[in-house]
Amino acid sequence: MGWWRAYALLVAMVVLLAGCGAAQTPRDTAVFDGGGRIVIRNVSLVLTMDPKLGAGPLGQLQDADVLIDHDRIGAIGKQLSAEGAQVLDGHGKIVMPGFVDTHNHLWQTLIRGCATDKELNGWLAGCVLPLYASAISDADGYAGARLATLDLISSGVTTVNDWSHAFNADFARGNLRALKDSRMRFVFAYGANRKPATLAEIRRVKRESIDPDPLAHLQIAVHPTTANYDNTLAAERLAEELGVPLNVHLHESPADPATGQLDALRRAGALRPGLVTDHDIQMTDAELDELAAHDVRVAHNPLSNMRLASGIARVPDMHARNLKVGLGLDGGTDDGSDFFADMKAAVGLQRAISHDPARFPTPPDVLRMATLGGAEVLGLDADIGSLTPGKKADLQLINPFALDVAPQLDWVSQLVFNAQPANVEWVFVAGRALKRDGRVLGDQPRVIADAQAASDRVQKLLGRNPRPGGR
Ligand SMILES: [Zn+2]
Numbered sequence: 001m002g003w004w005r006a007y008a009l010l011v012a013m014v015v016l017l018a019g020c021g022a023a024q025t026p027r028d029t030a031v032f033d034g035g036g037r038i039v040i041r042n043v044s045l046v047l048t049m050d051p052k053l054g055a056g057p058l059g060q061l062q063d064a065d066v067l068i069d070h071d072r073i074g075a076i077g078k079q080l081s082a083e084g085a086q087v088l089d090g091h092g093k094i095v096m097p098g099f100v101d102t103h104n105h106l107w108q109t110l111i112r113g114c115a116t117d118k119e120l121n122g123w124l125a126g127c128v129l130p131l132y133a134s135a136i137s138d139a140d141g142y143a144g145a146r147l148a149t150l151d152l153i154s155s156g157v158t159t160v161n162d163w164s165h166a167f168n169a170d171f172a173r174g175n176l177r178a179l180k181d182s183r184m185r186f187v188f189a190y191g192a193n194r195k196p197a198t199l200a201e202i203r204r205v206k207r208e209s210i211d212p213d214p215l216a217h218l219q220i221a222v223h224p225t226t227a228n229y230d231n232t233l234a235a236e237r238l239a240e241e242l243g244v245p246l247n248v249h250l251h252e253s254p255a256d257p258a259t260g261q262l263d264a265l266r267r268a269g270a271l272r273p274g275l276v277t278d279h280d281i282q283m284t285d286a287e288l289d290e291l292a293a294h295d296v297r298v299a300h301n302p303l304s305n306m307r308l309a310s311g312i313a314r315v316p317d318m319h320a321r322n323l324k325v326g327l328g329l330d331g332g333t334d335d336g337s338d339f340f341a342d343m344k345a346a347v348g349l350q351r352a353i354s355h356d357p358a359r360f361p362t363p364p365d366v367l368r369m370a371t372l373g374g375a376e377v378l379g380l381d382a383d384i385g386s387l388t389p390g391k392k393a394d395l396q397l398i399n400p401f402a403l404d405v406a407p408q409l410d411w412v413s414q415l416v417f418n419a420q421p422a423n424v425e426w427v428f429v430a431g432r433a434l435k436r437d438g439r440v441l442g443d444q445p446r447v448i449a450d451a452q453a454a455s456d457r458v459q460k461l462l463g464r465n466p467r468p469g470g471r
Pocket of ligand 1: 103104105163249278
């Protein structure tokens with residue numbers, strides 16, 4: 001062995017021992033289950049999303065500490081007291097609020113890859129609508145939503161709006177159980193019709209399952225059209241009775257406006273503040289004006305809109321009207337839960353269509369849209385969406401010193417154009433860590449196997465050949 005090799009070996013051993021020393025710092029892992037105090041120390045960049053707390057519209061702070069105090073943000077600042085707190089090293093890391101996914105259908109992980117050559121109505125006919133008359137079960141609803149929640153958490157999503165098709169009450173219960181088991185914050189948009197049994201079941205779910213759970217919220221989901229007006233009216237009345245928002249798909253495919261969606265909402269008195277509308281692609285100036293006048297909210301789903309060839313939502317024109325716009329993934333038609341890809345698509349689509357690299361949303365705009373903007377869409381911005389002390393501790397810690405993001409130049413832009421779910425190392429919801437050191441909690445092999453079994457059952461219910469490329 002040459003002297004230089006011996007020297008290199010010595011250096012390597014010193015580095016290794018130093019590394020071991022750091023790894024041996026005792027960690028009270030119980031605190032990560034929630035209910036304790038955690039200080040993330042010396043975070044290189046904190047995007048608070050609160051302009052009062054830091055520089056610029058995203059409220060940026062450098063080399064700052066973030067204190068999680070039980071389920072809330074305790075404080076943000078320099079040299080915070082770590083007494084009685086578990087310390088995480090934030091040096092070289094980015095901390096920001098968790099993403100708010102304003103529109104998803106969690107069960108649709110079971111139909112990933114289904115009818116990828118079809119537009120909306122072809123895809124619905126092949127992969128969704130036959131299930132209304134099928135024996136799709138609680139176990140299927142659970143397995144699909146369970147897989148989706150783990151994938152979302154891995155991508156830094158802390159709040160999800162699950163628009164459940166509620167093919168039957170058992171299926172909806174399976175969706176809801178998976179949401180609860182995930183420990184994510186969620187809105188359950190329960191698909192309603194005017195059948196008394198359905199309306200009674202939604203009331204029961206709110207009373208027994210949603211109201212007692214601080215992580216849970218309810219919306220009423222319906223498809224407004226001229227032909228479905230009676231259900232639209234029943235859903236709007238139930239939403240008013242329960243004091244929760246209505247949630248509808250609106251003008252998604254080019255065929256939608258002719259079905260009378262907007263008119264059904266108008267006639268039912270549903271155009272009111274808090275109404276969540278998904279997609280809003282085929283919109284005239286007057287229709288956007290009307291939504292803005294009633295403070296109607298918009299869930300923008302760029303990845304899904306691209307996949308289904310639905311078009312490009314007029315997001316800059318919505319922004320110019322002060323419409324509240326958030327981002328969504330939209331389940332099986334984006335084929336994944338990568339919120340970074342969703343942000344990049346939201347920016348890229350507007351640039352591609354306008355030839356203007358400064359077009360709304362810019363990277364800072366889309367980061368706000370993905371967090372506080374989404375919270376505003378869901379009416380949850382008093383509790384989440386920014387790292388304002390007193391709000392719920394829903395946040396993520398991102399490692400940008402990785403192959404896909406390094407080197408450091410403009411981290412705000414790099415979060416949008418470079419980062420991927422693998423860069424998300426820690427995800428907290430209400431102070432509980434659901435992703436730790438890069439690993440999502442949960443029995444992943446079992447979740448994947450259960451989803452495969454459920455997907456095989458669903459393909460049979462759809463009359464499709466399971467796994468045509470098969471194993
Ligand atoms: Zn949808």
